[in-house]
Each structure stands twice: as structure tokens, then as C-alpha cells.
Amino acid sequence: MFNSIQGVITEKRADTLFILTSGVEWDLIVPSTDNAALPDAGETGKVWTWLYHKEDGMRLFGFCNETRRNTFLELLKVDGIGPKGAVKIMGGISQEELENALDSEDLGRLERVPGLGKKTAQKMLLALKGKLSHAHHGSVYAELIEALASMGYDKRAVANVIAKSSAALPPSLSAAEKEKELFKQAIQDLSME
Numbered sequence: 001m002f003n004s005i006q007g008v009i010t011e012k013r014a015d016t017l018f019i020l021t022s023g024v025e026w027d028l029i030v031p032s033t034d035n036a037a038l039p040d041a042g043e044t045g046k047v048w049t050w051l052y053h054k055e056d057g058m059r060l061f062g063f064c065n066e067t068r069r070n071t072f073l074e075l076l077k078v079d080g081i082g083p084k085g086a087v088k089i090m091g092g093i094s095q096e097e098l099e100n101a102l103d104s105e106d107l108g109r110l111e112r113v114p115g116l117g118k119k120t121a122q123k124m125l126l127a128l129k130g131k132l133s134h135a136h137h138g139s140v141y142a143e144l145i146e147a148l149a150s151m152g153y154d155k156r157a158v159a160n161v162i163a164k165s166s167a168a169l170p171p172s173l174s175a176a177e178k179e180k181e182l183f184k185q186a187i188q189d190l191s192m193e
Contacts, residue, residue: 071090074131095160
């Protein structure tokens with residue numbers, strides 16, 4: 001199974017991204033919000049992936065970070081939301097807004113998302129309330145999130161800052177360098193709130 005693809009981004013369209021790695025150019029369906037968060041064409045980037053396979057074909061979906069991919073997978077669990085619908089929903093609302101709308105049961109905000117009607121928004125509330133904001137804790141930065149939370153920062157705010165900042169990190173950094181950079185960035189961002 002594919003976890004991620006790292007290479008040179010060759011082209012970006014509304015909900016499509018092309019990335020070249022080892023002589024193979026991959027065509028991925030990507031939510032427009034994730035596409036905007038990924039590096040520009042001509043730059044090296046890392047895209048977290050999910051392969052959709054059915055009897056008449058396969059499609060590869062891409063995301064700017066692991067949290068966004070987890071959100072996509074959670075949306076697929078909601079009755080009536082398929083992969084293309086999940087991409088459209090994610091392209092119409094930011095991660096933070098989606099989590100806030102679900103946690104505060106803001107049905108009106110969810111209904112304004114393109115591709116979501118009242119019934120599907122209600123199903124999302126029932127299925128996902130509280131799940132997305134806790135999904136960060138299973139990420140590769142769970143220890144970092146816990147460390148910052150133990151320093152007195154709000155755990156959800158920390159997870160949001162880490163998710164946002166991790167998407168902007170250069171893929172060339174080692175895991176230790178990424179963690180150090182995320183720690184510094186999180187302290188700066190959280191101190192301003």
C-alpha cells in the first residue's frame with residue numbers, strides 16, 4: 001500500500017496534482033485546500049496518499065498531511081459520502097472550521113459547504129462529532145502534542161498548529177529536525193493566541 005509520494009510537483013489543477021518520482025508521473029485527486037497548501041509546480045513536495053480500488057478502475061487521492069488524509073478516511077465512514085464527495089467537502093472548508101463545526105454541532109456551517117445537504121450534514125454530525133479533533137493524537141507528532149499540552153497549552157489548539165505547520169515543512173528535513181522546527185513554530189504561534 002502507498003503511504004506517501006515524494007517528488008517534483010509537475011502541475012497543479014483545481015482538484016488534481018501531478019507529481020514526478022523516479023521517472024513515474026502520478027495523477028492524484030487532491031482537495032483544493034490541500035492543493036493550495038502543497039508546494040508550487042517545479043518544487044519538491046510530499047503528498048500523503050490513499051488508493052481507491054473498485055472493479056472498473058483505481059484512483060489515487062492525495063493530501064497535504066496525515067491529518068487531512070485521516071479526515072478524508074473519517075468522511076468516507078459517513079453514509080452517503082464517497083471519495084469524490086469527501087474531496088469536494090474538504091475543498092470547501094478548512095480543517096479547523098470543519099472540526100469546530102462538528103464539535104459545536106454547527107449544522108448551519110456544515111450545510112454551507114459545497115456538496116453537503118442537510119441530511120448528509122446531520123449524518124456527519126452524528127458520525128464525526130469529536131472524532132476529528134482527536135484524530136491528531138494518533139499522528140506521528142503525538143508525543144510533541146502531548147509535550148506541549150503538558151506545558152499548559154490547549155491540546156486541540158496544539159494539534160491544529162502542528163497539523164498546519166507540518167504541511168509547510170520542507171520534506172528534506174529529518175524527523176528530528178521536523179520535530180524541532182514544529183516545536184519552535186508551535187511555541188511562537190500558541191504564544192500569540
